[in-house]
Amino acid sequence: MSPLLGRIKTPSVIPGFGLTLGFTLLYLSLVVLIPLSALILKTTELTWEQFWATVTDPRTLAAYKLSFGASLAGALINLVFGSLAAWVLVRYRFIGRRVLDAMVDLPFALPTAVAGIALTTLYTENGWLGRYLEPLGIRVAFAPLGVVVALTFIGLPFVVRTLQPVIEDLDRELEEAAASLGARRITTLRRVILPELWPAMLTGFTLALARALGEYGSVVFISGNIVGETEIPPLLIIMKLEEYDVGSATAIAVVMLLASFLLLLMINLLQWWSARRHVAARITLRVSPSAGGV
Amino acid sequence: MDTALILQPTKPQRGGIGGPSTPATTEPLAVRGVLITIALVFLGVFLGAPLAVVFAEAFAKGTAAYWESLREPDALAAIKLTLLTAALAVPANLVFGVAASWAIAKFDFVGKSVLITLIDLPFAVSPVISGLIYVLLFGLQGWLGPWLAAHDIKIIFAVPGIVLATIFVTFPFVARELIPLMQAQGNEEEEAALSLGASGWQTFRRVTLPNIKWGLLYGVILCNARAMGEFGAVSVVSGHIRGLTNTMPLHVEVLYNEYNFVAAFAVASLLAVLALVTLAVKSAVEWRYRRELKRGGATPGPGGPA
Amino acid sequence: MSIRIQNISKHFGSFAALDQVSLDIQTGELVALLGPSGSGKTTLLRVIAGLERPDPDSGAILFHDQDVADRSVTTRGVGFVFQHYALFKHMTVFENVAFGLRVRPWQQRPSRREIRERVQKLLALVQLEWLANRYPSQLSGGQKQRVALARALAVEPKVLLLDEPFGALDAKVRQELRQWLRRLHDEIHVTSVFVTHDQEEALEVADRVVIMNQGRIVQIGTPEEVFNHPANEFVMNFLGTVNVFQGRLETGRAFFGPLEVDPSSLFHNQAGRAARAFIRPHELEVNTHKNGQPSFRARVIHINAAGPQAKLLLESENGESVQVEMPRDRFQSMGIKRGDDVYVSPKNMRVFMEDYVI
Numbered sequence: 001m002s003p004l005l006g007r008i009k010t011p012s013v014i015p016g017f018g019l020t021l022g023f024t025l026l027y028l029s030l031v032v033l034i035p036l037s038a039l040i041l042k043t044t045e046l047t048w049e050q051f052w053a054t055v056t057d058p059r060t061l062a063a064y065k066l067s068f069g070a071s072l073a074g075a076l077i078n079l080v081f082g083s084l085a086a087w088v089l090v091r092y093r094f095i096g097r098r099v100l101d102a103m104v105d106l107p108f109a110l111p112t113a114v115a116g117i118a119l120t121t122l123y124t125e126n127g128w129l130g131r132y133l134e135p136l137g138i139r140v141a142f143a144p145l146g147v148v149v150a151l152t153f154i155g156l157p158f159v160v161r162t163l164q165p166v167i168e169d170l171d172r173e174l175e176e177a178a179a180s181l182g183a184r185r186i187t188t189l190r191r192v193i194l195p196e197l198w199p200a201m202l203t204g205f206t207l208a209l210a211r212a213l214g215e216y217g218s219v220v221f222i223s224g225n226i227v228g229e230t231e232i233p234p235l236l237i238i239m240k241l242e243e244y245d246v247g248s249a250t251a252i253a254v255v256m257l258l259a260s261f262l263l264l265l266m267i268n269l270l271q272w273w274s275a276r277r278h279v280a281a282r283i284t285l286r287v288s289p290s291a292g293g294v
Numbered sequence: 295m296d297t298a299l300i301l302q303p304t305k306p307q308r309g310g311i312g313g314p315s316t317p318a319t320t321e322p323l324a325v326r327g328v329l330i331t332i333a334l335v336f337l338g339v340f341l342g343a344p345l346a347v348v349f350a351e352a353f354a355k356g357t358a359a360y361w362e363s364l365r366e367p368d369a370l371a372a373i374k375l376t377l378l379t380a381a382l383a384v385p386a387n388l389v390f391g392v393a394a395s396w397a398i399a400k401f402d403f404v405g406k407s408v409l410i411t412l413i414d415l416p417f418a419v420s421p422v423i424s425g426l427i428y429v430l431l432f433g434l435q436g437w438l439g440p441w442l443a444a445h446d447i448k449i450i451f452a453v454p455g456i457v458l459a460t461i462f463v464t465f466p467f468v469a470r471e472l473i474p475l476m477q478a479q480g481n482e483e484e485e486a487a488l489s490l491g492a493s494g495w496q497t498f499r500r501v502t503l504p505n506i507k508w509g510l511l512y513g514v515i516l517c518n519a520r521a522m523g524e525f526g527a528v529s530v531v532s533g534h535i536r537g538l539t540n541t542m543p544l545h546v547e548v549l550y551n552e553y554n555f556v557a558a559f560a561v562a563s564l565l566a567v568l569a570l571v572t573l574a575v576k577s578a579v580e581w582r583y584r585r586e587l588k589r590g591g592a593t594p595g596p597g598g599p600a
Numbered sequence: 601m602s603i604r605i606q607n608i609s610k611h612f613g614s615f616a617a618l619d620q621v622s623l624d625i626q627t628g629e630l631v632a633l634l635g636p637s638g639s640g641k642t643t644l645l646r647v648i649a650g651l652e653r654p655d656p657d658s659g660a661i662l663f664h665d666q667d668v669a670d671r672s673v674t675t676r677g678v679g680f681v682f683q684h685y686a687l688f689k690h691m692t693v694f695e696n697v698a699f700g701l702r703v704r705p706w707q708q709r710p711s712r713r714e715i716r717e718r719v720q721k722l723l724a725l726v727q728l729e730w731l732a733n734r735y736p737s738q739l740s741g742g743q744k745q746r747v748a749l750a751r752a753l754a755v756e757p758k759v760l761l762l763d764e765p766f767g768a769l770d771a772k773v774r775q776e777l778r779q780w781l782r783r784l785h786d787e788i789h790v791t792s793v794f795v796t797h798d799q800e801e802a803l804e805v806a807d808r809v810v811i812m813n814q815g816r817i818v819q820i821g822t823p824e825e826v827f828n829h830p831a832n833e834f835v836m837n838f839l840g841t842v843n844v845f846q847g848r849l850e851t852g853r854a855f856f857g858p859l860e861v862d863p864s865s866l867f868h869n870q871a872g873r874a875a876r877a878f879i880r881p882h883e884l885e886v887n888t889h890k891n892g893q894p895s896f897r898a899r900v901i902h903i904n905a906a907g908p909q910a911k912l913l914l915e916s917e918n919g920e921s922v923q924v925e926m927p928r929d930r931f932q933s934m935g936i937k938r939g940d941d942v943y944v945s946p947k948n949m950r951v952f953m954e955d956y957v958i
Contacts, residue, residue: 483689490751491755504688
């Protein structure tokens with residue numbers, strides 16, 4: 001082993017470090033890092049005025065606003081109903097539970113384009129759901145609400161899947177303890193269970209939000225792409241590219257990328273926080289029998 | 295960012311989960327009923343209905359029309375291109391995933407957590423941007439564009455671009471399944487094999503690989519599903535040339551925009567079947583994996599609780 | 601094969617797991633590395649095996665007078681039994697034991713028949729022929745341990761290394777396996793080193809015991825030597841329960857807690873120095889009356905008479921706790937009850953001087 005390698009790596013008898021790490025770094029650079037840095041470098045070719053003009057263009061701003069608002073709404077819907085679904089899937093036994101549980105991953109597995117045309121067909125005025133909503137004055141397809149629906153769909157698994165293992169791991173003795181201390185079920189839920197689930201719920205919410213912000217395939221069909229009204233930033237990027245306006249496309253993309261990285265950072269912080277909480281909780285549990293003992 | 299898709303090395307369920315609930319840990323029957331109903335309606339509207347409508351629309355004009363639209367040459371070309379793309383992207387990311395997880399799980403080195411974050415990076419990038427970066431690199435106005443044009447090499451608006459963009463968006467799948475799995479399994483079995491005289495390759499093939507096979511399969515399935523279904527990234531680099539650079543999802547878009555709904559949903563139904571198969575295999579793998587954990591669960595690995 | 605370890609050090613970051621360790625192990629010996637956790641015993645074992653590399657500038661490891669520094673674990677020819685067995689989960693017992701033979705380069709690989717015969721012989725040796733087709737998850741802890749041992753022996757190692765071989769087993773299985781390992785070693789006579797933190801295990805099984813603390817070897821000797829002639833307070837403390845009395849040496853007399861003793865010639869010229877007396881529970885004699893020996897009075901606080909030895913917890917008049925053990929029949933004949941006052945006199949004690957503190 002070379003002395004340099006010895007300094008960056010703890011010695012081990014397992015072979016293959018140089019080969020596998022070397023290949024990993026090479027592949028990572030070729031596929032991810034170099035192409036991504038092409039984007040960063042392209043941005044530096046833009047003048048500040050150009051960049052600013054593009055990202056503050058009313059059409060771009062409207063797209064950012066719609067994207068962010070609809071993503072937030074979708075993530076919130078998932079936070080509420082996804083948490084409820086996770087609870088139901090873990091805690092209750094009913095016919096079809098296993099199939100339903102497996103189906104939760106559908107938005108991951110179903111190509112977004114398929115989801116897009118399926119949702120559009122459902123919500124157009126003679127679609128299965130649209131025909132009941134349109135008479136009520138609720139317009140989903142080709143309207144901002146459609147974007148929310150699409151983003152709810154693609155973000156659905158995140159809250160459910162981050163929450164499920166945490167609910168499974170919940171110590172039932174906590175609930176029994178709360179009950180034995182005279183807490184009513186709703187109090188137990190609010191004071192004992194929710195605080196335990198909160199970090200995972202928040203992580204799931206942020207993951208759904210991050211995924212929704214970049215989404216393209218499922219949205220472009222149902223949104224109808226009405227200028228300045230139901231356009232999303234990824235669509236603008238594609239339109240700029242079709243006009244060979246690579247600079248504007250890059251500018252819009254960089255803002256999106258920054259937002260994604262910010263969210264990624266938040267997710268990591270959240271996971272760090274919940275891991276720390278988890279550890280702290282474990283220690284408390286281990287200590288409490290002796291500390292509480294008389 | 296598909297954290298939720300990690301094959302959770304969940305412990306065999308404990309604490310009475312799966313068993314009968316004690317009165318103190320469940321809600322009254324009526325509340326349970328209401329909650330189950332809400333969950334069913336929510337999941338039904340958002341998952342069940344879109345899936346059902348795909349097949350309903352595909353067969354709206356009968357089976358003959360369905361098969362007809364699948365036999366059409368452009369559809370066949372799209373299917374072929376999709377299979378080709380997956381056949382190139384999945385093995386590439388498989389090899390990468392195994393190498394990366396070996397380096398990360400079996401060794402301690404400076405910068406390991408940075409490397410893990412970088413591997414996850416493609417999940418944080420919007421699909422459209424994933425396509426855009428290759429346009430900026432290989433497109434006519436891109437860095438290498440003029441050189442490529444001079445040598446008559448086509449990457450953007452051609453198959454290589456589609457494959458590259460697909461590799462990018464499916465990049466982390468195998469690696470992030472394997473890293474936590476291999477970390478949890480520790481190095482003891484590998485050390486045992488080495489002490490018995492096995493070479494590095496023998497150790498990997500005979501000891502490590504059988505231990506990670508379910509995780510590997512899981513990662514490959516997810517990677518494949520995404521590779522075949524990717525839309526945004528491929529859309530940017532493909533150029534939508536019918537019969538040449540249209541993958542199945544792109545072909546669906548073209549047909550749909552031409553109001554050829556039956557054909558669009560027919561091709562879409564193939565992708566939906568792929569999704570269902572993915573989910574089924576995924577559930578089966580999870581089930582197998584849990585069972586094996588339960589069987590082997592008695593022996594804590596060296597990384598386990600001391 | 602003899603093993604010679606010369607001045608080996610091993611650091612993990614700034615932590616010294618091994619600090620200039622030297623040790624000679626004779627051919628055919630069964631040696632125990634004994635010490636508390638973090639004492640470096642497992643690290644030493646892994647360094648011998650080649651699973652850890654010693655610090656680059658530290659000494660040498662010789663197998664039969666040959667430096668093995670550049671031989672990896674794969675070619676060192678050691679059999680290593682891991683603490684948690686490290687059995688290959690996806691292979692049967694038979695396949696586990698056969699592994700080391702099957703991975704040999706084909707020129708050196710025994711034929712299928714030979715492999716089968718060798719594995720069956722080994723399984724017979726560890727008394728597990730009937731489990732050949734089971735998977736590790738279907739075995740008990742003791743069975744796994746024996747499979748791990750058979751697997752390590754299959755490659756005919758010159759040295760057998762065992763890391764806490766009984767650590768993960770429950771008390772009864774542990775006891776059985778200990779004696780079994782001793783008999784097995786007498787049968788096959790391969791140079792063996794095992795790591796343990798259980799002094800009873802080390803004293804019962806090993807030919808020689810190497811006691812380690814904080815990365816250094818504190819004492820080496822036969823079980824009898826280390827138990828009866830501990831080199832220092834650490835060894836004394838580590839090898840079983842002991843009563844400690846703070847004391848002071850004076851001219852012609854010595855005081856240890858409640859006890860006044862005649863200083864032997866050992867203490868001459870040491871007057872005025874602080875010292876500590878160590879007395880094992882079975883080295884204290886309890887009487888209901890004074891018998892002329894130096895003794896002190898104490899009250900019986902707790903009695904545990906379940907077992908061959910009756911264990912008494914006493915409290916001296918100055919409030920010190922004292923543990924005493926005596927044969928059960930003697931205890932019964934004396935008729936001691938809780939709350940009684942008794943006289944305690946030492947049959948034997950070891951005194952260690954306080955180190956000079958500047």
